[in-house]
Amino acid sequence: MKYVDEFRQHHLAQKLAAAIGREVDSAREYRLMEFCGGHTHAIFRYGVQDLMPCNVEFVHGPGCPVCVLPIGRIDNAIHLVKQHDVILCTYGDMLRVPGSGRQSLLKVKAAGGDVRMVYSTLDALRIARDNPGRQVVFFAIGFETTTPPTAVAIRQAQAEGLTNFTVFCNHVLTPAAMRSILESPAVPGMAPVSIDGFLGPAHVSAIIGSRPYEFVPAEFRRPVVIAGFEPLDVMQSALMLIRQLNEGRCEVENEYTRVVNRRGNVKAQALVAEVFELCHAFEWRGLGLVAHSALRIKDAFGVWDAERRFSIAGVSAPDSKGCECPSVLRGARKPAECRLFGTVCTPENPMGACMVSSEGACAAYWSYGRLRQPPVAIKVEAVR
Amino acid sequence: MCLALPARVIAIDEHGEMATVALGGVKKDISLILVDEVQVDDFVLIHVGYALNKLSEKEARRTLALFAEAGLTGDGLS
Ligand code: SF4
Numbered sequence: 166m167k168y169v170d171e172f173r174q175h176h177l178a179q180k181l182a183a184a185i186g187r188e189v190d191s192a193r194e195y196r197l198m199e200f201c202g203g204h205t206h207a208i209f210r211y212g213v214q215d216l217m218p219c220n221v222e223f224v225h226g227p228g229c230p231v232c233v234l235p236i237g238r239i240d241n242a243i244h245l246v247k248q249h250d251v252i253l254c255t256y257g258d259m260l261r262v263p264g265s266g267r268q269s270l271l272k273v274k275a276a277g278g279d280v281r282m283v284y285s286t287l288d289a290l291r292i293a294r295d296n297p298g299r300q301v302v303f304f305a306i307g308f309e310t311t312t313p314p315t316a317v318a319i320r321q322a323q324a325e326g327l328t329n330f331t332v333f334c335n336h337v338l339t340p341a342a343m344r345s346i347l348e349s350p351a352v353p354g355m356a357p358v359s360i361d362g363f364l365g366p367a368h369v370s371a372i373i374g375s376r377p378y379e380f381v382p383a384e385f386r387r388p389v390v391i392a393g394f395e396p397l398d399v400m401q402s403a404l405m406l407i408r409q410l411n412e413g414r415c416e417v418e419n420e421y422t423r424v425v426n427r428r429g430n431v432k433a434q435a436l437v438a439e440v441f442e443l444c445h446a447f448e449w450r451g452l453g454l455v456a457h458s459a460l461r462i463k464d465a466f467g468v469w470d471a472e473r474r475f476s477i478a479g480v481s482a483p484d485s486k487g488c489e490c491p492s493v494l495r496g497a498r499k500p501a502e503c504r505l506f507g508t509v510c511t512p513e514n515p516m517g518a519c520m521v522s523s524e525g526a527c528a529a530y531w532s533y534g535r536l537r538q539p540p541v542a543i544k545v546e547a548v549r
Numbered sequence: 550m551c552l553a554l555p556a557r558v559i560a561i562d563e564h565g566e567m568a569t570v571a572l573g574g575v576k577k578d579i580s581l582i583l584v585d586e587v588q589v590d591d592f593v594l595i596h597v598g599y600a601l602n603k604l605s606e607k608e609a610r611r612t613l614a615l616f617a618e619a620g621l622t623g624d625g626l627s
Contacts, residue, residue, distance in 0.1 A: 166573050168555040168592060168609055177616045184619040203551055230550045256597070258550055285598025287580060310551040313583050314599045368551045371594060371602045394552065397616050404619065423608040424594055430602050433583045524550060 168423070172395030173211070181400040182216040188407055195221045197406055198496055199364040200343065202229030202524025203394040209533035211396035213403075221403065224360060224496035225529075227342055228369075230307045230335075231258045231522035232494055233449045237480040238335055239264035242304045245333065246270070246278040249475055252296060254289040255304035257282045261521045265482045286318035293322070293330035302471045303332045310368040312336040312460065313433040316440040319462065319469045331471035334462055337447060339369050340377045341458035346495060347385045349452070358496045362406040364399065365391040367421050374429025375419050382415040393421040440466055450484065450518065451494030490517040493526050500527040507531060553596035555604050558589050570595060 189195065199205055205225045208214055214223055227233050243264055246253045253270070260271040260282060274280035279299075283289050286303060293301040305315045315332060322330045346358065365378050370391045378389045388409040392402030402420040409415060419425055440463060447459030462470040471477065484490055488510070489503035500506050500519065510516035512528055519525035523532075556570035561581065568581050572595060580599045581587050593600035 166555070167557070168604060171609075171613055177613075177619075181616060181619045201551060228551070256550070285580075287598050306550070308551055310553065310596055310601065313601070314580075314597050317580070317582055317599070366551070368553045368594070368596060368601065371553070393612075398612075401612070401616055401619070420612070423605050423612060424602050430583060432585055433601070436583070522550065524552075 169395065172393065172397045174397065177397055178211075178216060178400060181397065181404060185216075185221065185400065185404050185407060186218055188404065188411065189218045189221060190411055191218075191220065193220065194361070195407055195410060196224050196359055196361045197221065197364060197403055198224040198226045198346070198360045198362075199392070199399070200226040200228040200339065201364075201366050201369070201394070202232070202522065202526075203367060204228075204364050204392060204399055205526055205529050206524050207394055207396050207399050209529040212533075213396055213399050216400065217403070221407070224358065225493070225526040226346070226363075226496055227449065227451055227494040228308070228339065228366060229519075229522050229524040230311070230337060231262060232490065232518040232525045233337065233342075233451060234262070234306055234335055234518065235448045235450045236264055236482040236484060237448070239270070240268075240480055240482055241477050242270060242333060243268055243273050245302055245471065245475060245477070246273050246280055249300065250279075251300040251302045251475075252279045252281060252292060253302050253304055254281045254283045254292055256284075256306065258522050259304060259306060261515060262518045263485060263515060263521075267485075286314045290318055290321055290327065290330065293327050294325075297329060299329060300474075301330050302475075303330070304335070305332050306335045308337060308339050308366070308369045309372045309437075312437050312441070313372060313430075316436045319440050319466050320436070322469050323466065328468065331469050331474050332462065333471040333477065334441070334460060336441070336460045337449065338458050338460070339366050339373075340380070341455050342449065342452060343378070343381060345449070345452045345455045345458070347381070347387070349495060360387065360496065361410055362388040362390070364402050364406070365389045365417070367392060367394045367398070367425070370421065370425040370429065372430050372433050374427050375417050375425060376427050376429070378417050382417060386415050388415045389417045391417070391419040391421050391425050393424070448481065449494075451491040485516045488517040490519045490527075493519050500530040503527070551596070553594045553601055555592050556595045558587060558591050558593060561587065561589060568593075568600065570600075
């Protein structure tokens with residue numbers, strides 16, 4: 166596929182690996198947090214970690230919107246189907262995420278609940294048009310990438326006077342999450358995470374641009390490189406971070422210039438700003454309550470807000486017992502350090518969201534890294 | 550969840566709001582409402598049925614050239 170295959174070429178990966186090998190300073194460590202699940206997925210699927218010198222480590226971040234949604238919000242969605250008999254539309258990733266009591270939307274659907282997987286908000290609108298006698302709720306999740314399509318749907322519902330359509334909004338913001346991770350060493354009870362630099366979001370930045378990350382070098386003295394999701398993008402971005410660290414530079418750089426600029430997609434930003442406003446605080450799995458980290462629907466569009474129409478109450482539900490998702494999401498623990506990993510918790514029978522989403526670190530470890538042995542130094546003797 | 554794929558625009562409707570794109574051998578109808586000034590043959594990034602942004606051919610080529618140069622930087626040996 167054009168603009169995909171070229172960014173996966175093996176011989177270029179070897180070149181980049183050689184360059185990284187030459188440029189790293191063996192006297193130090195490089196702990197690079199890849200913020201997004203899309204990066205985590207690429208790193209595992211293409212074995213990027215294996216191409217890195219042993220003192221360059223990828224720390225997996227919280228950038229998977231499925232993984233960070235707290236159980237209480239899943240419980241809310243399940244409640245909407247069971248108690249209010251709505252047609253609940255959502256993206257496929259959400260169906261298998263466990264809520265309280267090992268319930269999931271998929272199980273609710275199997276028991277007769279009207280849960281529908283949609284590819285796009287356009288499908289959810291169509292379902293609402295086709296079912297005028299039913300309440301249709303779009304269970305909206307996602308980062309800045311996925312928010313503009315929800316804003317478009319709400320505006321469209323308003324334009325059409327579609328009053329049986331509402332949105333249960335769970336759109337969260339990446340810069341606030343980065344700030345939370347950088348500040349978390351100071352949070353009592355949370356293990357500090359040491360990070361030397363960030364691979365910044367790819368498609369989120371296509372919308373918001375690279376500018377919102379400028380506080381990271383300015384306030385926290387950590388470099389950021391906006392990185393595409395293909396394996397060569399990840400490697401080039403790691404090289405750019407390593408160079409910044411070696412040279413003592415600290416700025417926001419952009420590797421993904423074919424899609425991202427500093428300002429982002431201004432038209433999409435304006436649509437989002439018209440429909441949504443900042444939420445005072447939102448609970449993230451792994452990060453807890455994060456100030457100004459989510460969006461809610463403005464009063465002017467309150468008619469299309471499921472939280473208002475169905476008086477959805479905020480519930481705080483505990484994660485599955487033994488599940489280490491909260492630490493995994495902050496890069497404080499590796500999936501294999503969770504006692505449930507691969508025994509009780511597998512993709513077929515997930516205990517936590519990080520095992521459900523293909524971008525979750527646990528799912529990535531399970532699918533691509535489970536059988537990998539620790540690197541062994543191989544000595545090659547010259548044949549005489 | 551944030552994955553988006555580059556696709557070539559093969560047709561645009563008369564309002565300029567919907568387009569047909571070629572995505573890995575299949576045709577898909579997507580919304581153009583989030584992007585301005587898209588033309589047939591442009592590449593756009595598709596996510597949940599919407600074009601998020603245009604893709605710059607020039608920048609893509611420049612980035613690929615950077616990768617190819619990587620083996621030549623540093624001490625000049627590779
Ligand atoms: S392995 Fe399963 S239970 Fe353990 S942290 Fe990952 S998702 Fe949670």
